[in-house]
Amino acid sequence: MILSQLVISGVATGMLYALIALSMTVGYRATTVVNFGHGDIVMMGAYAMLFLAVGVGMPFPLALALAASGLFLFGFLMQRGLMAPIIAGPHLSLAIMALAVGYALRGVARIEWGNDILLLPRPYAQNAFLLGPVVITMDDLVITGSVLLLLLLLFVVFNVTRIGKVIQAVFQTQRGAQLVGINVPAFHCIMWGAGTTLGTAGGVLLALIVPLTPDMGVWTLVRGFAAMTLGGFGSLHGAVIGGVLLGLMEKLLGFYVSTVFIDISGYLITILVLLIRPQGLFGQHATLRV
């Protein structure tokens, strides 16, 4: 019974990690650059939602749409104005630029909201349902359902639409894409924006279950990075599976071994995967630009 409960809870948390890992993977696959500031973008998405829904008092769906659009624009402009000019430069410059943007966002959050721990009110009643002996909370359902919907949407966009073919094409070879007339630098900006938008969705879902702090980006980045590493860098389905496995591992090890594992599973997975199977579960041996 406890095992079933842990699995349900682990899957729900894992879906959230999956979304964050997926949002990082989308940006990475497009540009081959890992956004080390992505955790802070997730944090900023959550704060933007809090500002619009609580501060301004907008209805939840409108606030969500505006937060997602705003963060899309932020991601687009970050790629266009900060990453693109140095994209041909050393990898370290790109990593430091992404980190610097993340730190700047954290600074803005700290100035604006201090170190207060804030809560995003749920737009639904905090009910729980009994499925046999297992308790399923409304949070579990909302998070899992939202992520599944987003995954379905992404699956359709990637595999059914014409633009999905273009995205796959650029993911496979950027020079090939340029040879068929695709504006690859503009594509980078759009996909970076898509990554920050998905990250915002992750931030909003996260804000439903944990308090907001300016430092939540670190926690988020570690989980997203671990899920990506486990699933295989650059693999979209790997990011999803990696996220779910990480969520399960945290809950199971946290209960059966020690609660310490809830906090350190992300680090442990990253270290072990890089040592034992660097390409992760579904990744290929690929060059990595950080």
Added chain:
Amino acid sequence: MPEPLLTALGVEAGYRSKQILFGVDFTISRGEVVALLGANGSGKSTALNTVSGFVRPSAGSIRFDGEEIAGSPPHRIFRRGIIQVSQARDLFPDMSVEDNLRLGAWVRGAEIEADLDAVCTSFPRLGERRRQPVRLMSGGEQQMVAIGRALMGRPKLLLLDEPSGGLAPVFVGEIAAIMTALKGRGITMLIIEQNIKLALTVADRFLILRDGKVAQGHDVRTGAATEEDIVRSIYL
């Protein structure tokens, strides 16, 4: 006399601090097939990549169809009708032959089916393998996909970088036949080709690049230069 389709004047280009082209001049008329010959490192691929926008020239002018294109990015040059088949082919390996071909026409977005049928008729091997991922195909077949993909974009000028490079002899013959057929259809081409016999079979004119400059140019049709003369010009 009508303006040439492409006019390159004093083009200088290179990579980072290494200059490769030192004032390249040449023209290509409509319907003409020009072969760009030269030893390794003479700047052939750089010249081709400068025309297609992958290398940004530091000086000089490239006029295409009455417009200046020097320094334009590759996607803009593609939209003007200059389409390149690169040496590495740069196909989408996990996609099917058909998806690769369709992507060749995605910018245009119209009349794709008719062009797709035309390419599959011209290249029956591709028609038979429409659903096959290109990574499972031989080098010669992949080269056909690359040429077919370029044709899907309806090029005004087709740039071919070593189309027979690394292919088995049986495929070299097929590629030669394809290039001759394209020439018969009036497609303007600029070709880099190490196989001089093949280049002379297809080209109307050849240019020899040496140390980043056009050293010589000959009209193939006059028969003024033999294969041996050309090899001597390139390497001696």
